[in-house]
Amino acid sequence: MRRTQPAPAFPSPGHDHAPCLKETLKRASDAFEANGLRLTPLRRRVLEEVAGSHHAVGAYEILERLSQKERTRMAPISVYRALDALLEMGVVHRLESRNAYFACHAAHGKHGARQIVLACERCAMVAEIATPAAFEAIDGAARGTGFAPTRVMVEVAGLCTSCAASPQ
């Protein structure tokens, strides 16, 4: 029975992350293929950095990590191009309030990311949760004014379970 439970929004810090990563890579691979594009080595490496944890990371942090790991000197634009492709495929999202990027660890519905983003102010851990009622209320309110929404962004800053529990 436990296997049918959804993963908790904020996995414990010590959880086995390998399956999370593997699944994200699989979905990325599928998404690119479905669009006639390629999950190239560069894109894959960038995705691995982003999806290597449940934390949001900055583009320049990705850049530094890759440069160190591979002893190459990458240009920022290379990372941004890879991120753009991954964003386009929906396997990576941007945390607008922090100029950072995080992997989507759950399959999206057909309407794209209708999930709210919870981002810990202390550790930068990120979780997405489906919240249809919120999006319905937002859509309704927006349309009620004559506004035609194309993208809804909900980001909640606060403390994740671990950080709220730990002192200071």
Next chain:
Amino acid sequence: MRRTQPAPAFPSPGHDHAPCLKETLKRASDAFEANGLRLTPLRRRVLEEVAGSHHAVGAYEILERLSQKERTRMAPISVYRALDALLEMGVVHRLESRNAYFACHAAHGKHGARQIVLACERCAMVAEIATPAAFEAIDGAARGTGFAPTRVMVEVAGLCTSCAASPQ
């Protein structure tokens, strides 16, 4: 009776903006005073630029406008400091998805800005509307995961009434 209607979320482009501006300045003045701080000339000038329309403006745009109007050479940090003070008072908000700032043209409730932000992708016009149901759903969903929210940000990108109606 018309005078008791709330202002429309997106005022018509040709509306008389003077009352909007005046009201915002008044609320700013009150807010600073209530906190033992001052709406200094610098802060007032920055606020006038931001509140001079219902559009979101960038910090460097404010900087350029002020520099031109007053034939002075201002440093970016001066604008940012004024913006910080105005943000702190809640009379200006930041449009996170566009690194831009806009004036709050409506009084806040006691719990700060529990309003969703509608931002036109074409003309950058911004409106805020209270949407309690959305925030309740978001709070509930977040707390349900053990997350402790401190700030909820809802930004909706799309087309405002005017832009949706005009061709292209």
Next chain:
DNA sequence: GTTCTATGGGTACAATATAACACTATTCGC
């Protein structure tokens, strides 16, 4: 093969935001 699109290397630069330090202005207690 030629052509088209996708991909990415490289250089430079644009856009946004802040650090650090010095100085002035205002308030508050006496």
Next chain:
DNA sequence: GCGAATAGTGTTATATTGTACCCATAGAAC
């Protein structure tokens, strides 16, 4: 009044984030 504490601003330099532009290569399409 006067000194101390805090708020506010000027100045210089720099950090952080993101793009423009040009061109080389690779793979698919015809």
